[in-house]
Amino acid sequence: MTARRGSTKKEALAAGLPPHxxxxxxxxxxxxxxxFTATTAAEVKDRQLLWIDIRDDAESEAVGALLRxxxxxxxxxxxxxxxxxxxxxxxxxxxxxxRVLAINTIKGRDHPTALDMIAGTNFVVTIHPEPIQSxxxxxxxxxxxxxxxxxxxxxxxxxxxxxxxxxxxxFSDQLAATVDRLDEQALEAAGRRDLLGQMVALRHRIAxxxxxxxxxxxxxxALARADFAAIxxxxxxxxxxxLAERYHQSIDAIDGSRDSLVGTFxxxxxxxxxxxxxxxxxxxxxxxxxxxAGVISSFMGMxxxxxxxxxxxxxFWIVVVVIAAIAVFTLVMVRVxxxx
Numbered sequence: 321m322t323a324r325r326g327s328t329k330k331e332a333l334a335a336g337l338p339p340h341x342x343x344x345x346x347x348x349x350x351x352x353x354x355x356f357t358a359t360t361a362a363e364v365k366d367r368q369l370l371w372i373d374i375r376d377d378a379e380s381e382a383v384g385a386l387l388r389x390x391x392x393x394x395x396x397x398x399x400x401x402x403x404x405x406x407x408x409x410x411x412x413x414x415x416x417x418x419r420v421l422a423i424n425t426i427k428g429r430d431h432p433t434a435l436d437m438i439a440g441t442n443f444v445v446t447i448h449p450e451p452i453q454s455x456x457x458x459x460x461x462x463x464x465x466x467x468x469x470x471x472x473x474x475x476x477x478x479x480x481x482x483x484x485x486x487x488x489x490x491f492s493d494q495l496a497a498t499v500d501r502l503d504e505q506a507l508e509a510a511g512r513r514d515l516l517g518q519m520v521a522l523r524h525r526i527a528x529x530x531x532x533x534x535x536x537x538x539x540x541x542a543l544a545r546a547d548f549a550a551i552x553x554x555x556x557x558x559x560x561x562x563l564a565e566r567y568h569q570s571i572d573a574i575d576g577s578r579d580s581l582v583g584t585f586x587x588x589x590x591x592x593x594x595x596x597x598x599x600x601x602x603x604x605x606x607x608x609x610x611x612x613a614g615v616i617s618s619f620m621g622m623x624x625x626x627x628x629x630x631x632x633x634x635x636f637w638i639v640v641v642v643i644a645a646i647a648v649f650t651l652v653m654v655r656v657x658x659x660x
Contacts, residue, residue, distance in 0.1 A: 338376035415440030454483035474554025492573035
């Protein structure tokens with residue numbers, strides 16, 4: 321990477337740079353954190369790679385000031401990001417830039433977060449307004465010196481994007497765990513009234529995540545094509561092909577969670593029908609037991625004179641014994657037929 325004119329002016333702009341971390345990877349395993357300036361960008365050698373991770377909105381003036389320290393058209397880059405919040409890819413001479421959408425979950429609510437990236441000769445810039453878990457985990461794995469410097473910027477970008485895809489796979493694992501928990505609740509004898517609402521909410525989460533993930537299809541396919549490697553000047557074709565394979569695996573994983581949720585709904589409806597049948601069976605048995613008692617009581621309460629004295633107390637007890645005998649007989653028959 322060669323120095324450009326106006327470095328002094330650009331270094332003066334460094335005071336207004338956004339919150340960021342800059343790390344210089346060296347193929348000789350002498351990685352280190354650096355203070356990013358125009359001089360730093362100009363002195364990166366061929367067997368080195370500079371990663372600048374920015375925590376800010378890609379359209380902010382501070383990000384624009386930082387981009388002007390790099391050998392790229394910073395204004396064009398920001399216009400590319402400001403157009404729409406959806407996955408995009410752009411090739412521009414010696415560098416390429418893209419936008420992907422990561423899933424962030426805050427207080428049980430999922431929302432897409434933009435992860436913007438520029439990969440040029442010996443440098444990679446990542447920009448995100450919110451913390452990205454996959455980047456944080458990748459940074460933690462780089463505590464010691466590594467051989468990352470042997471990678472070109474395209475290969476390093478593929479590594480970062482692989483972590484982004486892995487986050488969707490982990491998200492699908494969380495969905496699967498939630499589906500398993502709903503399965504257990506659906507099989508409970510007592511059941512839960514809010515179970516259907518939970519399934520509907522999870523269905524919306526799965527659908528939203530899948531829409532976001534499927535929206536990256538064109539970007540991932542473009543990265544894996546041979547013409548992209550030729551135009552972008554990178555030898556990372558195999559990395560991007562692997563990325564495309566894992567991307568499709570993540571779609572299949574989310575589809576699997578959706579299918580599992582449909583199975584949970586079937587279990588819930590079957591269990592609900594079973595509980596309904598149990599309730600109806602109980603009501604039917606109670607009705608069968610009480611029906612003879614009602615008939616006998618109605619018969620004894622008729623206005624016509626029966627062939628026995630209603631003043632005899634023994635008649636009352638005879639009626640009670642008959643009603644009880646019929647109830648016991650009914651219960652025995654129900655038990656013999658295994659209805660209860």
